[in-house]
Amino acid sequence: MDMIYEIRRRHLVQKQTITAIARDMGVSRPTVRKHLKTVEEPQYVREHPASPRLDQFEEQLRQWLTDEAKLPRPRRRTAHRLFEGLQEIGYSGAYDSVQRFVKRWKSNHIGPKLTEAFVPMLFQPGDACQFDWSQEQVELGGIIQTIKVAHFRMAYSRQMFVVAYPRETQEMVLDAHNRAFAFFGGVPARLIYDNLKTVVDTVYTGKDRQFNRRFLTLANHYLFEPVACTPASGWEKGQVENQVGNVREWLFTPLARFASFAGLNDWLGTRCKELAQRSHPAHSLRTIAAVFADEQPLLRPVTAWFDGYVEHMMRASSTCLIRVDRNRYSVPASAAGQAVSVRTTADQVRVVAQGEVIAAHPRSFGRDQLICDPWHYLPVLEKKPGALRNGAPFVAWDLPLPIQRVRDRILKQPKGDRAFVELLMLAGEAGLDALTVACELVLEHGVVSAAVVMNELRRLIAPHLPAAMNNIPDGIALTLEPLANCQRYDHLLGASNVH
Known part of the structure; x- marks a missing residue:
């Protein structure tokens, strides 16, 4: 615009010719003639830079974006995850090309996002930790199911911890705090929450809250201050809100597959430590783990585990x-x-x-x-031994194989139900291992009956006399020892011969 202004001023005010202006300013005469007609500020259209390496993958990328636009927002991949997907199928170009393509596609098909203004937050070491829940999908034991994930975020160091549960109930909240404090190695001064029902019973005006009594017991045990956000003001714990989206991208996209919750949570704990090796957003020359190492000594030590029932x-x-x-x-x-x-x-x-x-x-x-625990029903079996055959606790009872073989043999005998119940009653005192050994001994001898098993079991559990009992004191020895009289047997033999 400066050049246009200078050309028009020289020609219209100073009356210079087009040739003189072109010579003095080093431009062509057609350019001078064009700018003499320009009144409004020219609008320049920026052309998109060429991305030759992306050209052959654009159709695949466009297909992914179209398909995922039909999914809920949490399940859509970000540009970086799409970039990683393209790399897996041979793309060798830069991430920026993919990012620009995704941005253009979304602006044309979804529309621009409205930007909301926020206040930057500043936290001191050891002061605050933010908490939130998210809903994710995983495959556990071959079944795709929706789970709840508890998120913790140390506000100063950005160290995170996540743990998964089947539900979002109060006992899960209590257990998640136990696990988080064990992971962090201490307790921060404050924890910041939404107004979730498992934490807050009643929301009053301003910041005044009536916290759940069981949750306050947890806070009293660990001596942290619970702080509830203003309703519909998630930005007050914006770090953990942002973490929810990142964790979904890093850990749950594509679908995570594990055999059980135990395996999933072990993996999540490991990944939290690995992700802490990333650069800290406020201290770019240090990792999150290094900053947390400075913050950790300022946390209150955990002296006892809270029984979160x-x-x-x-x-x-x-x-x-x-x-x-x-x-x-x-x-x-x-x-x-x-x-x-x-x-x-x-x-x-x-x-x-x-x-x-x-x-x-x-x-x-x-x-x-x-x-069911079958041992809970033994007193009932003593009065109702017939329940042994069809009672639900006993039908599904996974007994050791020797006991099962003996049971099947005894139940075929007269009054076998009551006889086997007597064995179980004795095993309730002696233990199942002792009954297993007794059954093995009986099966080796080949004679299987409740009386024989009972005899073997009593011999196994009978207390052995201490060695000191074999040393009889002199004070109780017999003063007159009886003499052996073998003639008695002869007399009996003689009497039998008379008859």
Whole structure:
């Protein structure tokens, strides 16, 4: 525009000729004539740079973008993930070419994104950690399912920790904090949350909140300050909000496949440490791990593990069962019909009565499942031995093979049900290993009956006399030892001959 102004000024004000202007300014006369007619600022159209290496992959990239536009936003790949996909099929060009192509395609097919303004945040070492949940899809045990992932982010060092669960319940929240503090090696001064129901019971005006009592027990145990964001103001914990999208891209795209939650969570913990080797956004010459190494000593040490259970009072049924999340768990027969305390954690169901744990089961997240401990029903079998054949706890009881073989033989004998129940009652005191050995001994001899097994089992568990018992003190020795009289046998033999 400066050149246009100078040309027009010289010709229209100073009355210079076109030839003189072209000679003085070093431009051609056609250029001078064109600019003399220019009044508005010229608009220049920028041509897109050529990307010869991308040309043969544009159709594939366009197809991916078209297909993924139909998916929910969390499942769409970013430009960088698309770039990695192209590399796998032979693309050797630069990432910038892919990024420009994706940007142009989205602006033409999706439209420009509106940019919202935010306030930059600054945190001190050891001060704050941000928490959030995300929903992801994985393949566990060959089944694609939707899971919940708990995200933690140290606000100063950017060190992250993620752990996966089947659900987003309070016991999962408590367990996730235990795992996060163990991973970080300490507890920050504050934790920042959304107003999720497992943490906040009531939202009042401003920052005033009524936190859940069980969650406050966790906070009191670890002595951190819970802070809830303003409703619909996720930018107050923007780091972890951004982490949710990054983790989905880094760890869950493409679909993660594992045999169980244990394997998935072990891998997630390892990946959190590997990703900490990236450059820190505020300290570009240092890694996140190095900055966290400076922050970690400022965290409050963990002195004891928090027992993160959620408690409910229930009444055990006449079939010695309690119900948790549409699944049934057994309790000892002595608790049938009584009120018990059921404590659920992320991976266990514990039943407490009179201050003692009377039953503990691994937690199941299926539906309409029956989880039984056969030993809970032994007192019932003593009165109802017929239940041994069709009772649900005993039909699915995976006993050692020797015991199964002996059981099948005994149940075919008269009153075999009651006889085998007596063996189980004794094994309840002696242990299943002792009964297994007794059954092996009986099978070796070939004579299988409940009495023989009982005899072998009692011999195995009978206490051995200590060696000191063989040394009899002199004070209790016999003063008059009896004499052997073999004539008695002769007398008996003689009497038998008379008859």
